[in-house]
Amino acid sequence: MFFKIKNKFGKARTGVISTPHGEIKTPNFAFVATHGFIKSLDDKEHKLAAPELTISNTFHLYVTGKVNEVKKVGGLHKRFKIKNPIMTDSGGFQVFSLGWGKIHKIGKISSTILLSTSNVDSSKNPVKITSNGAVFTYDGKKYALDPKKSIKIQEDLGADIIFAFDECTSPLHDYEYNKKSLIKTHKWAAECLKAKKKNGQMLFGIVQGGIYEDLRKESSQAIGEMSFDGFGIGGSFGEKQMGKVIEWALSGLPEDKPKHLLGIGAIEDIFIGVRKGIDTFDCVIPTREARHGALYSKVGKLDIKKGLFAKDRKSVERGCECFACAKGLKRKDFHLLFKTDKEKAQKLATLHNIFFYKTLFAKIREAINSGKKNALDKLEKEYRELI
Ligand SMILES: [Zn+2]
Numbered sequence: 106m107f108f109k110i111k112n113k114f115g116k117a118r119t120g121v122i123s124t125p126h127g128e129i130k131t132p133n134f135a136f137v138a139t140h141g142f143i144k145s146l147d148d149k150e151h152k153l154a155a156p157e158l159t160i161s162n163t164f165h166l167y168v169t170g171k172v173n174e175v176k177k178v179g180g181l182h183k184r185f186k187i188k189n190p191i192m193t194d195s196g197g198f199q200v201f202s203l204g205w206g207k208i209h210k211i212g213k214i215s216s217t218i219l220l221s222t223s224n225v226d227s228s229k230n231p232v233k234i235t236s237n238g239a240v241f242t243y244d245g246k247k248y249a250l251d252p253k254k255s256i257k258i259q260e261d262l263g264a265d266i267i268f269a270f271d272e273c274t275s276p277l278h279d280y281e282y283n284k285k286s287l288i289k290t291h292k293w294a295a296e297c298l299k300a301k302k303k304n305g306q307m308l309f310g311i312v313q314g315g316i317y318e319d320l321r322k323e324s325s326q327a328i329g330e331m332s333f334d335g336f337g338i339g340g341s342f343g344e345k346q347m348g349k350v351i352e353w354a355l356s357g358l359p360e361d362k363p364k365h366l367l368g369i370g371a372i373e374d375i376f377i378g379v380r381k382g383i384d385t386f387d388c389v390i391p392t393r394e395a396r397h398g399a400l401y402s403k404v405g406k407l408d409i410k411k412g413l414f415a416k417d418r419k420s421v422e423r424g425c426e427c428f429a430c431a432k433g434l435k436r437k438d439f440h441l442l443f444k445t446d447k448e449k450a451q452k453l454a455t456l457h458n459i460f461f462y463k464t465l466f467a468k469i470r471e472a473i474n475s476g477k478k479n480a481l482d483k484l485e486k487e488y489r490e491l492i
Pocket residue numbers: 421422425426427428429430431456457458460
């Protein structure tokens with residue numbers, strides 16, 4: 106078995122996913138490495154950051170023509186000298202959000218008025234969706250992506266964990282749209298399983314269904330019955346009902362397989378997910394915020410570029426052992442660096458936030474393993490300024 110559950114506390118659990126590139130202790134977090142590296146880091150710094158898991162994007166590698174280049178040298182690990190386990194997404198989220206992102210003008214989480222397909226001007230949609238896949242225009246060029254192609258690309262990229270191609274709906278898509286969309290997502294899931302030829306990669310199926318209880322449960326049942334190695338929960342979760350949606354999405358999935366929550370990574374949501382039984386997460390939040398000067402600390406996120414940090418001699422986070430803090434960098438040093446050497450500042454901030462997230466997940470695992478009743482609550486309180 107490539108996944109072993111170690112301890113359980115309520116629905117929260119710790120475990121180990123074994124991959125050809127080592128073990129992933131769960132719960133854990135996949136840092137986004139869009140084109141192979143985590144943005145602003147090179148291979149040496151990637152090593153320093155030592156992320157236990159990263160996720161690269163099929164869509165970006167595909168539209169920038171890098172897939173063949175990666176394939177030729179034997180996959181992402183070899184091309185980028187990465188030793189830790191890697192995931193690739195299916196490209197579905199980027200393709201479909203390219204369409205609805207433009208029309209609905211929104212991101213992943215929203216609670217605004219729902220739109221039906223009838224009041225959306227589809228002539229403006231740069232993505233054409235058929236029952237077989239999607240055709241889309243990006244940077245003036247036309248591309249096609251479907252289950253077979255997504256799997257082929259992900260096999261060429263050679264990540265340890267790959268995802269099925271699904272239609273990721275917008276938070277503004279209504280019930281009817283989501284219902285119809287599920288038919289495609291489930292058909293494509295079966296096609297992805299059939300298309301997978303390569304061994305040594307785990308294929309995760311994706312549960313969709315928007316914020317609708319019956320659709321999430323139906324999708325969970327349908328995807329859960331297929332022979333995937335693990336599962337992803339995709340799509341939209343709403344602002345207030347994240348916990349419920351996750352619960353519905355997990356309801357039909359086999360207990361003994363790993364579950365990944367796609368694109369979610371705010372501290373608050375991590376605690377919600379872990380308590381519901383999510384094993385892995387991925388999100389741009391910690392690394393993107395680092396590049397913008399938002400440094401994580403348990404007393405809140407520090408917007409280090411603000412004047413109030415110019416003379417602050419405290420460390421960013423007490424006891425932090427990241428590369429920058431271990432070298433003695435204080436808040437004022439980060440503040441100055443963002444003015445004088447932005448590139449270096451972004452690297453160091455990225456290393457700090459990665460360390461912060463890695464520490465958080467180590468503590469989450471420790472809390473679950475302790476078996477103590479209030480351990481997760483206590484930990485959550487420690488992080489309350491970030492929630
Ligand atoms: Zn640090």
